[in-house]
Amino acid sequence: MADSHDCRSIRNICILAHVDHGKTTLADHLIASSGGGVLHPKQAGRLRFMDYLDEEQRRAITMKSSSIALQYKGYSINLIDSPGHMDFCSEVSTASRLSDGGLVLVDAVEGVHIQTHAVLRQAWIEKLTPCLVLNKIDRLIVELKLSPMEAYNRLQRIVHEVNGIVSAYKSEKYLSDVDSILAGPAGEIGDENQEFVEDDEEDTFQPQKGNVVFVCALDGWGFGICEFAEFYASKLGASSASLQKALWGPRYFVPKTKMIVGKKGLAAGSKARPMFVQFVLEPLWQVYEAALDTNGDKQILEKLIKSFNLSVPPRELQNKDPKAVLQSVISRWLPLSDAILSMVIKHMPDPGSAQSFRLSRLLPKREILDGDFSSSDVIAEAELVRKSVEACDSRPESPCVAFVSKMFAVPMKMLPQRDVNGGIVNNYIEGGNGDFDECFLAFARIFSGVLHSGQKVFVLSALYDPLKTGDSVQKHIQEAELHSLYLMMGQGLTPVASARAGNIVAIRGLGQHILKSATLSSTKNCWPFSSMTFQVSPTLKVAIEPSDPVNMAALMKGLRLLNRADPFVEVSVSARGEHVLAAAGEVHLERCIKDLKERFAKVNLEISPPLVSFRETVEGESSNPFDKFKSLTGNSNCIEKTTPNGRCDVRVHVLKLPDALTKLLDESSDLLEDIIAGKAMRAQDDEHPVESLKKRIWDAIESEISDTNVEKDKEKLKLLWENLLKRIWALGPRHVGPNILLLPDSTTEDNGFSVLIKCSPYVSERLGFVSNSDELETETTSAETQSLKEEANSLKSSVLSGFQVATGSGPLCDEPMWGLAFVIEASISPVSESEAVHQSDQYGVFSGQVMTAVKEACKAAVLKKNPRIVEGMYFCELNTPTEYLGPMYAVLARRRARILKEEMQEGSSLFTVHAYVPVAESFGFADELRRWTSGASSALLVLSHWEALAEDPFFVPKTEEEKEEFGDGSSVLQNTARKLIDGVRRRKGLPVEEKVVQFATKQRTLARKV
Ligand SMILES: Nc1nc2c(ncn2[C@@H]2O[C@H](COP(=O)(O)OP(=O)(O)OP(=O)(O)O)[C@@H](O)[C@H]2O)c(=O)[nH]1
């Protein structure tokens, strides 16, 4: 029973894989055998029970994760099926957070793909115990027609590859642990680290250990090595344990001596095959041949049925379709659900042992810095809660803690009409906001204690801190009453009165309190669970408006509901007042819009073309790295602006940051935000965020310096960079972007008559590049200069805002700037007597003038230094049969793709191609590809990086050669960079320079002739 008192009989698992590798098909068979009769075995594999949404069935891909409770040999197994499509990868995060084990599926024909990497990583991050399922073994026999030996080599290669991926994560973690130990204060290596050191040696997935199975989900059969080991034990006269070790790898059976030997033990010229081939694959191949070949030996099937005592109804054996006969025999010989579920029970941990292992990820130990005694009670209780999560304590008196990983909407009519006691419930009472058609349920796992329907709990957001009191914290904690609890059976919901620690449930009644995820707790003195990590962020944005403006309110309500129902969608209002919907990709977007139209808003909508975002930067540097620094000094390299009242002179220099540094600043924006706000000091784990970031900044710079060949230059460059890093005032836009505001060089001094607006290198201080104890200026100055200095001091924020605004919208098309460092020297001079009289109002507030001047100067500085447009790039993985390579390359070429790698997949006619495709060109890409290749190619896109276009958007042919090649400029086709810029400008309503009619005279003469 799911409500069993002992959590040792529970397993919470999810199925993870690349798209189409067969997760939902596998789930079908497990449900048919152990789902309590919700699915007839005949339909298993074809129905796709867990894909219950219409859109999922129509497209034949899973779009959300959903859970089902299975009963197997006294165990209660909560199985979560997850989607494999990139657009829904957030659902993989929500599924793995609630599970303790992950069945990682790999298609034996297609092998490891990008999402396989991604799900292995997710499992690793969430500390799941993984098992490997090699699916679609039938395709090796029927489609690829491999010999058993070839099939073995392929399987071995896949296992090896998957092990390689996991061991890379292990060593990465191991290395970073070692780093933090070296960087941190002297101490012992914790338990956790120890475990990585030990484990590092051994492959994670080993068929002989029993955590790898070979299956065909479509036909419902599968096996692990142990099934065969047991069977052959009596036949070969060996123990099944020793056979299990020998049935994988280079182990050979010598019939004469009845010995198992390694390769060396074989006689020269021996034709022996590895035991896995001889004893496992060959019989399997024979059965397939016997059943499917027209003149196959049908006796083999009969022998099989006899020797294994299989009860196959004669009716099924007489079926005319040889495939159906094969399936009924082989699925009884090697039942899929037994192979999988016995592995789950044996190799995956129960909630108790899993939670103690996963604790450091779920509820990381907090370092309490300020030893405030008044909070010691809170700390003690929070520690108690943590202990009870660690033990998965399911006693009713222990603190109750659950984690909600997502909210999902179900139509009201789908809710059970009867409560636990069989009484009729009126589901429509609750709702509160008038959304009567949809009901929001929380997808949750209980980590400690017991949850009852009707219970009151605290809902903690990820930012909640039990040690803080006051209003700022109050908004992160709410009290809520759980309306009802359900066990999930895919789409079906079974009401339960209570559920214990270790179970996965759906909770009703939290719709008003939780937006996406939250921690539930019976006590206020509890830390919230750590946030989930998502592989990508939603990048595909469109503006939405109702076809009829009258329906605006319905759209807004619809967007609000959608935002709640989809863990990954983002809804916002743009600066221009448009409602912007951000989704992970085209398929996701399409589903969101369908949901909006049909469920949440129920009105017709107008959808804009995708709003692609760009960045703006300047041309890369020349080969001499010192040029970069030269551009920071001197008059010729700078832009000067003066405020309208003539009192403030602004000089701006701009420099392009090394790409690696830009990328680092961009990626670390969350961390930087914390560091700048002074919040990152409390390390959650054993890492030192500031130190490690500092080190990475240096690494980024050093990778640029290392391009220089001369050793002396390297030293010099290093010094120059050191100097720059000590001068960081701010980052931008919005204080954490990839652009840097540098203070003027210390040699730039006030020139007696005007005063420089200066600040302390605030960000450098926070990052620890300079110490905070800056000496204060002590020189004595005249009263006049003193007041000027005070004024300069008050204008600091204007300079800063000017920089923030400029980096937020560049000169090309108002898009944010990318990887630039600005040195802004703004100096103010005293008001002269004559001006003072009519000064005050004429030009507006002085601070505003300074801000505008700084902003204008920054933008002009970018324009002067050969501006370039930067576009987002997708990493794209394509799989195409050889005959469609031509059309595929044509599609890629039309979309400015850059091919990185092309590789024939061994043993199949599939080509795998890796390419970068610009985001701006990616819309409709998958569709076009499908059309041109008759659906034979598939492509998956993952957002990869930002890349500057080398083209000059303002290119006009100047030299003779250029004119020869491009004409005199009037008839030159606009280059791509210019086209992109103009596209964005048009969308934003900014002026665009356009030649509407180029040769009017010629057109007229033509017309006359007719
Ligand atoms: N030949 C063969 N085909 C299979 C097998 N398992 C699944 N398939 C087919 O593979 C396709 C995809 O199966 P699904 O179960 O929908 O795959 P999935 O992993 O759930 O896909 P997503 O949820 O969209 O990521 C279907 O057409 C299945 O019939 C198998 O063992 N052999």
Ligand SMILES: [Mg+2]
């Ligand atoms: Mg699926």
